[in-house]
Amino acid sequence: MPRLARSEWYDLARDMNWKVSYVEESDAWPDELSTAKGIPMEAWWGWDEPYKVSYREYVHNQAGKDASVYAVNSVVARSKMFSQLDEGWKSAILAHYGAIAAAEYLASIGESRMGRFGRAAAWRNMALYGTLDEIRHGQIQTYFPYGLLDREPRADWAHKTFHTNEWGAIAARHLFDDMFTANDAVSTAIQLTFTFETGFTNLQFLGMAADAMEVGDIDFGALISSIQTDEARHSQQGEPTMKLLIEHGHKDYAQKLVDHMFWRSWHVFALLTGLSMDYYTPLEHRSHSFKEFMDEWIVKQFLDQFRDFGLEPSWYWEDFLKETNWYHHALHLGVWFWRPTVWWNPDGGVSPAEREWLEEKYPGWNDTFGRYWDVIAENVRNGRPELTLPETFPMVCNMCQIPLCNPAGHAAGHLDSPVPLVHDHAGRRYTFCSQPCKWIFEQNPGRFQGHMSIIDRFLAGQIQPPTVPGALAYMGLSPEEMGRDATDCSWAFANGTVLTRGA
Amino acid sequence: MTPATSTGARRRARTWSLLGDVRRKVTPYEAVTAKFHYHFRRDPAPFELDPEMSLNRWYLRHRENSPFQVDDWEDFRDPFKLTYKDYVSLQHERELYLDGLVDQYEVADVTARLDEGWVETLRRLFVPLRFPLHALQMISLYVGQMAPSSFITNPASFQAADEMRRIQRLAYWTKVLGNTHGDHIATTAAAHDPWAEGGEWQPLRETVERLLVTYDWGEAFVGLNLAVKPALDTLIDWQLGELADRNGDVFLSLLFSEFERDARRSREWSAALVDYALTRDPGLRGVVTGWLDVWTPSAERACDGLAPLFEKAPEPIPAADVASAVRAQLAQLRTTCGL
Numbered sequence: 001m002p003r004l005a006r007s008e009w010y011d012l013a014r015d016m017n018w019k020v021s022y023v024e025e026s027d028a029w030p031d032e033l034s035t036a037k038g039i040p041m042e043a044w045w046g047w048d049e050p051y052k053v054s055y056r057e058y059v060h061n062q063a064g065k066d067a068s069v070y071a072v073n074s075v076v077a078r079s080k081m082f083s084q085l086d087e088g089w090k091s092a093i094l095a096h097y098g099a100i101a102a103a104e105y106l107a108s109i110g111e112s113r114m115g116r117f118g119r120a121a122a123w124r125n126m127a128l129y130g131t132l133d134e135i136r137h138g139q140i141q142t143y144f145p146y147g148l149l150d151r152e153p154r155a156d157w158a159h160k161t162f163h164t165n166e167w168g169a170i171a172a173r174h175l176f177d178d179m180f181t182a183n184d185a186v187s188t189a190i191q192l193t194f195t196f197e198t199g200f201t202n203l204q205f206l207g208m209a210a211d212a213m214e215v216g217d218i219d220f221g222a223l224i225s226s227i228q229t230d231e232a233r234h235s236q237q238g239e240p241t242m243k244l245l246i247e248h249g250h251k252d253y254a255q256k257l258v259d260h261m262f263w264r265s266w267h268v269f270a271l272l273t274g275l276s277m278d279y280y281t282p283l284e285h286r287s288h289s290f291k292e293f294m295d296e297w298i299v300k301q302f303l304d305q306f307r308d309f310g311l312e313p314s315w316y317w318e319d320f321l322k323e324t325n326w327y328h329h330a331l332h333l334g335v336w337f338w339r340p341t342v343w344w345n346p347d348g349g350v351s352p353a354e355r356e357w358l359e360e361k362y363p364g365w366n367d368t369f370g371r372y373w374d375v376i377a378e379n380v381r382n383g384r385p386e387l388t389l390p391e392t393f394p395m396v397c398n399m400c401q402i403p404l405c406n407p408a409g410h411a412a413g414h415l416d417s418p419v420p421l422v423h424d425h426a427g428r429r430y431t432f433c434s435q436p437c438k439w440i441f442e443q444n445p446g447r448f449q450g451h452m453s454i455i456d457r458f459l460a461g462q463i464q465p466p467t468v469p470g471a472l473a474y475m476g477l478s479p480e481e482m483g484r485d486a487t488d489c490s491w492a493f494a495n496g497t498v499l500t501r502g503a
Numbered sequence: 504m505t506p507a508t509s510t511g512a513r514r515r516a517r518t519w520s521l522l523g524d525v526r527r528k529v530t531p532y533e534a535v536t537a538k539f540h541y542h543f544r545r546d547p548a549p550f551e552l553d554p555e556m557s558l559n560r561w562y563l564r565h566r567e568n569s570p571f572q573v574d575d576w577e578d579f580r581d582p583f584k585l586t587y588k589d590y591v592s593l594q595h596e597r598e599l600y601l602d603g604l605v606d607q608y609e610v611a612d613v614t615a616r617l618d619e620g621w622v623e624t625l626r627r628l629f630v631p632l633r634f635p636l637h638a639l640q641m642i643s644l645y646v647g648q649m650a651p652s653s654f655i656t657n658p659a660s661f662q663a664a665d666e667m668r669r670i671q672r673l674a675y676w677t678k679v680l681g682n683t684h685g686d687h688i689a690t691t692a693a694a695h696d697p698w699a700e701g702g703e704w705q706p707l708r709e710t711v712e713r714l715l716v717t718y719d720w721g722e723a724f725v726g727l728n729l730a731v732k733p734a735l736d737t738l739i740d741w742q743l744g745e746l747a748d749r750n751g752d753v754f755l756s757l758l759f760s761e762f763e764r765d766a767r768r769s770r771e772w773s774a775a776l777v778d779y780a781l782t783r784d785p786g787l788r789g790v791v792t793g794w795l796d797v798w799t800p801s802a803e804r805a806c807d808g809l810a811p812l813f814e815k816a817p818e819p820i821p822a823a824d825v826a827s828a829v830r831a832q833l834a835q836l837r838t839t840c841g842l
Contacts, residue, residue: 002605004678013667013674015691016637018699022712032557055668056598063595066588105539105653112648112660116641124641128667131644131660136587139535146534149517159519162541173541173551181542182550182558450553 006054013054014122017045034117034185039248044119047244049126051236058129062136069140069226076219077147087486088347089215089285090152092276095344096208096220097145097158099168099272103176104227105138106162110180110188114237117185123237130193130234137227144223154481157343164476167341167454168271171401174451175268179261186241190254191261194238198305199298200265201231204273207293211277214285242309251311256443259314262302263436266320267327267400274328275335278358279349280486289361294324316436323434325362326414329369330405337376338390338403340472340482347486348373351494368412377492385489393471395420396453398430399437406433425449532584537577539653543567561718566649570790571721573783576652581772583658590661594668601672601761608754614683620817621750622684627697628812629755630677630688632739633670634698638711639735640666642727649720658772659724665765672758706808707735710801722794728773729791729836730798731805736766737832738806742813742825749818770836777840792842799833 020028025041036044053061076082082090111130118124145158161169177183180192205228212221245254270290277290288296299321306313314320336346350358350373358365379387394403397420410418421432425445432438441448454471457463463474472482518529521538529537542562548554549562585593617625640663647659681689698704714726744759780787806829810822 001602002675003609004675009675009678009689012677012689012691012694013633013671015695016634016670018634018695020712020715022709023716027716028712032561055664055671056602059591059594059598062591066591070588102539102541106542108656108660109648112644112663115644115663116648121637124637124644125667128640128644128663131647132587132591132664135657135660136591138539139587142535143531146519146531149519156520159538160521163521163538170551177542177550177552182552182556182562184558446553447556448553450555451551 006052006057010052010054014125016121017041029117029119032184033113034119035187036119037186037245037248037250037253039119039244039250041119043248044123044244045121047118047120047123047240049122049236050239051126051233053129053233058132062132065226065229066136066140069222070143072222073144073147073219081217081219082148082151085217086215086282086285087345088280088282088349089217091344091347091486092208092211092280093217093220094145094152094154094157095272095276095280095342096204096224097141097155098161098343099172099268100204101138101141101145101158102162103172104134104141106134106176106181107192108132108134108138110134110183110192111234113180113183114185114188118189119185123189123240126234126237130237133230133234136230140223140227144219154343154345157481160476161343165454166343166475166477167396167401167403168343169475170454171268171271174401175264178264178447186245187257189237189241190245190257192238193235194242194305195258195261196265197231197235198238199262199301200269201228201235202297202301203269203293205231207273207277207288207297210287211281211285214287215282246309254309255311255314258311259316259436260440260443262314263316263320263434263440264400266298266323267402267433267437270323270328271331271335271402275332275346278328278361279332279354280347283349283351283354283357286357290328291324291361299324314436316434316439319435322414323409326368326409326412327405329358329362329365330408330412331402333369333372333408334394334403334405336485337388338394339484340389340468341475341477342483343477343481345483345486348376348489348491350377351491353494354491364412369408372408377489380489380492390468392468393455393458395431396455397433397437398451398453398456399432399440399448401453402433404431404433530584532586532589533580535586536653536657540651540656543576543651562649565718566651566720569719569721571719571724571780571787573780573787575783576650576655579652579654579776579779581654581658582775583768583772585658585661587657590664594664597761597764598668601758604754604757604761605672605675609679613752613754614679617684617752618750618817619684621752622680622688624746624750624812624816625680625755626688626693627701627703627815628743628809629673630680631694631697631701631704633673633677633694635704635707635711635735636666636670636673638715639727639732640670642711642714642723642731645715645718646720646724646727649718649723651720655724655776658768662728662765662769665762665769668765669762672762676755676758703808703812707805710805713801714798721790724773724776725791725794726798728769729777729795729840730802730833733766733770733832733836734802734806734829736763736769737829738809738825740766741832742820742828746813746816746818746820749820750816751818770839774836774839777842781841788842791840795837795842799837802833803830 108131111127111134114127115124115131118127142158145155148155180188205224209221209225242254274290336348339346376388396403404420406420407418409415421438423430423438463471518525542549548559550559643659643663647656650656678689714731717723717726740759740763744756747755807826810825813820813825814822
């Protein structure tokens with residue numbers, strides 16, 4: 001072992017800051033790749049990461065971590081564990097792999113942007129670890145589903161989702177490109193690391209890891225909990241960046257960056273984690289409800305973060321808290337109804353026992369969302385599965401790219417109006433699901449205005465033939481891949497009625 | 504619509520469908536590296552935002568419209584076929600070796616026995632190196648984020664990490680030297696000031712600053728990996744290693760030999776990439792050599808600036824020998840690339 005402690009030499013490995021003079025500073029750190037808000041370069045040099053690690057410590061630690069996670073996978077791959085998993089849980093992990101695996105790899109691009117265009121050597125070094133971490137996460141989260149391909153062809157979506165125009169893929173790409181793949185270094189530090197990785201990845205990676213261990217899916221549990229240990233380290237690039245912005249009078253700007261990305265992350269994770277936790281995870285293995293996880297790991301965490309940095313809770317905070325009661329339930333209804341449009345098998349997850357749990361966790365659920373499921377279940381029991389499937393498509397929000405479920409939110413008493421928001425800009429009409437989605441657009445229309453949602457494309461004639469099958473083909477879903485109910489609607493027959501297959 | 508039905512004879516997917524009808528076995532390296540950059544040549548723009556937003560224009564200009572194009576980059580393979588797992592496993596082993604090496608020479612208290620003249624050479628030539636090496640780290644990450652395939656992004660990212668590895672070992676030893684020969688060695692100013700103002704360092708600083716703002720991804724790759732980095736690697740890992748050896752500093756000589764392993768890996772994947780591109784489009788030869796006509800002389804001038812410092816060591820190497828070693832290495836790499 002080297003004799004000197006890291007603290008004795010570390011500063012000499014992160015002091016490589018100098019004023020460029022053979023080229024313009026504004027060319028070396030262009031604003032579009034590193035929006036500095038006029039803060040002088042020398043001020044950035046005080047950027048100080050709270051978590052310090054050396055290269056040798058990094059490779060020693062990571063080699064050990066990888067060895068143990070791959071060892072678990074190697075053992076599990078030879079077992080029958082996957083085939084014995086609950087069908088709803090399989091849906092949860094297939095949804096996860098599709099939405100997250102390639103996205104994590106792409107986060108390495110955002111980290112590399114900070115590694116090149118970050119404005120202090122210390123920051124650029126931390127971002128380099130982030131680059132490596134995200135390559136790890138992309139590779140490990142495709143390696144595991146790769147091993148499932150023989151048993152589960154839908155595992156292919158771990159790799160191909162981001163190459164398709166499946167609507168959830170568009171929503172994920174739009175979010176993650178906005179957050180890191182096509183974001184400047186300073187905004188990436190605030191929006192990817194401060195906003196997303198300190199909160200929402202806990203939700204998906206620690207929350208789902210807890211559920212995975214309950215379910216007995218040690219493969220997935222070991223995988224995502226190992227990933228989260230990396231996130232906890234590289235997410236800390238946000239804090240010193242935030243401090244600098246605030247010290248130099250840009251608190252409002254920083255607040256806007258947070259408010260923008262918090263809302264967007266919330267919507268996509270309500271879709272991904274909300275459904276998995278409250279409907280797909282087997283009832284007996286649910287450690288907490290999605291709302292309880294949200295309260296513990298998002299609401300509390302962010303209120304603490306806001307307070308610590310002298311920021312305000314986002315202006316839409318009350319609306320956000322309200323949405324935690326209903327939004328993902330409305331999404332679940334929509335995703336289940338439009339199940340042929342997703343690459344996983346949505347689990348209705350509304351047997352009498354599950355409804356009892358939902359009512360306990362979300363008082364009033366039976367009288368609101370339960371009423372829709374009463375009709376659906378009756379149609380299933382009556383052998384009319386075609387009545388539970390779509391003939392058309394819903395409108396999609398021009399910001400989050402998620403179908404609008406305002407009518408369900410209104411009917412459940414949570415929204416004043418069932419009507420979506422419209423906004424006319426530069427000769428085009430945009431539709432938004434919520435005030436925050438509209439606000440994000442208005443803050444920076446040039447970033448979003450030319451983008452076409454899947455419904456815009458449909459209406460513009462870009463999807464041919466303009467029918468449901470035509471749209472499913474556009475989304476890249478083969479008939480074998482289109483989602484079905486994960487348990488052939490067994491939840492509708494929990495009182496012992498004979499199953500009608502084919503829903 | 505009617506419910507989706509399950510087909511009885513579902514095709515068993517054995518590899519990713521995006522890899523097509525692959526007859527041979529797909530390796531784990533390929534399975535976790537192929538086709539991750541969904542945004543390359545995507546229509547209507549790389550990223551799922553306004554097609555005209557700034558980063559879309561940046562990538563279109565500097566990547567899709569770079570002169571360095573072939574029909575498909577996805578068949579390129581890093582000769583070392585490194586996944587993340589392989590990279591950290593490899594470097595874990597190499598760092599264990601360096602931990603042992605440092606330990607051995609610290610126990611022997613070798614820095615106390617170094618000639619003062621040699622320490623002075625180290626102060627002028629070794630201590631400031633972390634600045635240009637950090638610039639190489641930055642540019643590697645630029646090449647990685649702009650590359651059209653993960654098969655290129657990944658070795659470029661690992662190369663950036665190798666630079667950090669080298670910088671940290673230099674920083675560590677700078678502190679060890681400072682503890683023995685005076686704190687003034689182990690300060691920011693001791694490295695920054697020569698880098699920012701020392702005459703010997705200015706050609707190198709000018710070169711790397713100009714490379715920092717070379718945003719065409721192909722030119723950034725060629726300028727870095729075929730010119731500036733191999734020149735500097737030769738100057739440090741080979742020539743400075745040789746100089747250390749002549750001056751009885753066995754530790755630094757061994758340390759630089761270790762870094763040469765990383766440098767060789769960089770040269771080999773770089774040459775493989777050039778070979779891949781030229782095989783697919785022989786017309787790219789002119790593009791690459793055009794860039795080399797700019798960056799090779801610039802890299803040579805950068806090293807020429809530092810070469811006189813080699814003459815000031817107690818046991819010197821003539822500046823002309825250092826300069827010709829750099830030129831020989833660049834020429835050899837060019838030959839390896841078939842240029």
